[in-house]
Amino acid sequence: MANMRHMQWSDLPPELITDIAERLGLLEVMRFRSVCQSWNSATSSTMSAKIESVLKYEIWFLHYGYDSAGQCQLVTAENGNITMNLPELDESTTCIGSYQGWLLMFKQGGSMFFFRPFSKTKIDLPKFPNSELTNHVAAFSSPPTSADCTVCVLSRSTSNDDELELYLLRRGCNEWNQQHKLNIPRSSIDTIKCAAYSKAREFYFLDHGDNLLTLSVTPNQEIRWRTSKLVDTIDNSPGTFHP
The missing domain is CATH 2.130.10.10 (YVTN repeat-like/Quinoprotein amine dehydrogenase)
Structure with a gap:
């Protein structure tokens, strides 16, 4: 129990992280992946699978390129603004x-x-x-x-x-x-x-x-x-x- 108190969220087993992500919606997975690097790495395949399975998208707008760090904003009608870190889309x-x-x-x-x-x-x-x-x-x-x-x-x-x-x-x-x-x-x-x-x-x-x-x-x-x-x-x- 003492060891468990000092565990970080990033210490969760990858198979458990993947299992949790598979139960979330597409935009929820995006937020889930931003918690830490290990969560992001463990859910790459889940993210791709969810995108491929979506037959009808709501309208989204991606605001990017306003800084050199790749900070982006995904704007959705139902979920508001979601911050994404995409260094590939710099200014x-x-x-x-x-x-x-x-x-x-x-x-x-x-x-x-x-x-x-x-x-x-x-x-x-x-x-x-x-x-x-x-x-x-x-x-x-x-x-x-x-x-x-x-x-x-x-x-x-x-x-x-x-x-x-x-x-x-x-x-x-x-x-x-x-x-x-x-x-x-x-x-x-x-x-x-x-x-x-x-x-x-x-x-x-x-x-x-x-x-x-x-x-x-x-x-x-x-x-x-x-x-x-x-x-x-x-x-x-x-x-x-x-x-």
Whole structure:
């Protein structure tokens, strides 16, 4: 009994910590992991399993990059603010794409990596050809653990305002595909604000003027693209795309 009085919470057996964590909800596990290093290490697999099992998420916002220590705030409607320590998301990193819980992060200097905040899984990518981030927006076709994952990064050329620069990376490649230049003036596609990937195997890039750029890559690496305009129909039904 005397020895038990002097035991620390961090001295609990890993199997007991894991058993406790498996009985908690996703956000409760996040708080649980922040108690000490041993609790965090013992619940890594539990955290990943819980994330994969969640079929419907509430809306969350991750506020990061406001200090060099990686202190972040997860903002949720039902649970308020949750403090997270994510040194990978310091003030020099920017998120340029996200999909199924994965973030695609760009770090000044050209480093790029996938990151999953809840399980803290990090997957490094080959160095990006441009060391400085300008107006890059990205999308990827599937989680980086999938064999068919393709990353597509698009930005307006800094030397020619009538060109967009396209970079592609497929899983297993050691370097980014050669830069593709698309002759698309700003009058057709202005500064891009968001991107997504569809099951039709197409990348979508939307600018702030509701102009849509659709990109696809054929099996022989041919780049195909078209521009469209997002407009509202007269009867106020959901918007449609008009080429």
